[in-house]
Amino acid sequence: MKGVIFDVDGVIVDVKESYHFAIKRTAEEFLGFEVPIEKVRLIKFSKGINNDWIATKEVIRHFGREVELDHIVSVFNEIYKSLRDREKLILDEDFFANLKAQGIPLGVLTGRPKEDLNYTFEKFGLFKYFDFLLDDDDIPVDDLKKPHPYALHLCIEHMNLSACVYVGDSLADWEMVVCYRKMYDKPVEYIHFGDSVKLDNVKSANTPQELRLVLQEVLKHL
Structure with missing residues (x-):
């Protein structure tokens, strides 16, 4: 899956x-x-x-x-x-509802503390779209937090995925995926979202519409 x-x-x-x-x-x-x-x-x-x-x-x-x-x-x-x-949503409920309608499992891996994550997801009604959420409090050992790939490994295994795409916006996100590929054996692709930092030779999208298209293309070939 x-x-x-x-x-x-x-x-x-x-x-x-x-x-x-x-x-x-x-x-x-x-x-x-x-x-x-x-x-x-x-x-x-x-x-x-x-x-x-x-x-x-x-x-x-x-x-x-x-x-x-x-x-x-x-x-x-x-x-x-x-x-x-x-705070405002960048990716709205329709974005996630479309993915769920295709039967694609969705997860969250964030450096937010649990209280902050719960407040925001409750406010915007996002919990129902995700099969698994992992936040900063779920990884108590600092050395195992992002960009260490341990948290990504936990998500993938808990969701019982054979392969996945991680969507991030930072150097730490990209480094986590690179490190995952070195330490674990399941295929993981990275999509860089937004323009907070520029990464060369990395699949990217700057708008929700672009992200939807890039996701479909990456998933098709994963």
Whole structure:
């Protein structure tokens, strides 16, 4: 059985006004001055940082300060909660309903904490489209989190897939698939969605319409 596994932030959900600004505002709390949102995004995506707490730490470090991650997490979480209702769907219910109607198993593999994932999926009514969801809290060992392919392996095995496509938007997503191919033996293809970072010689799509077409083509030849 072939399936599709999706990242959430930047793929299913637009987080430019939520998580990105939570990084910015948290960093500003510790730095004491304004940080351009463009700089936040450049640091996060150019370094391929999957976890936004760690991305915040890296932004703060970029400007010459070191702050313990525990302190960052507590501030970040409160700021994010004040911003999360700014989020909008990139891939809507019709997108997933169309795939489900074709009998394609769908999964989620995300670096979001469980509380954040549940809030957003409940808000947008997305739970019913997915056969399996794996979030950051499901992988308690930091060394096994994305871009390590262990989480992707868990998804594939739990969904009983013979092959799959992973749809992501970051260097970490691409690296995870590359590492999976080296460590495990089931065929996995990667589709890069959006323009947050450019990858050469990688299947890509910039709109839901393009993604639908690329997915169908990749699944056909997988």
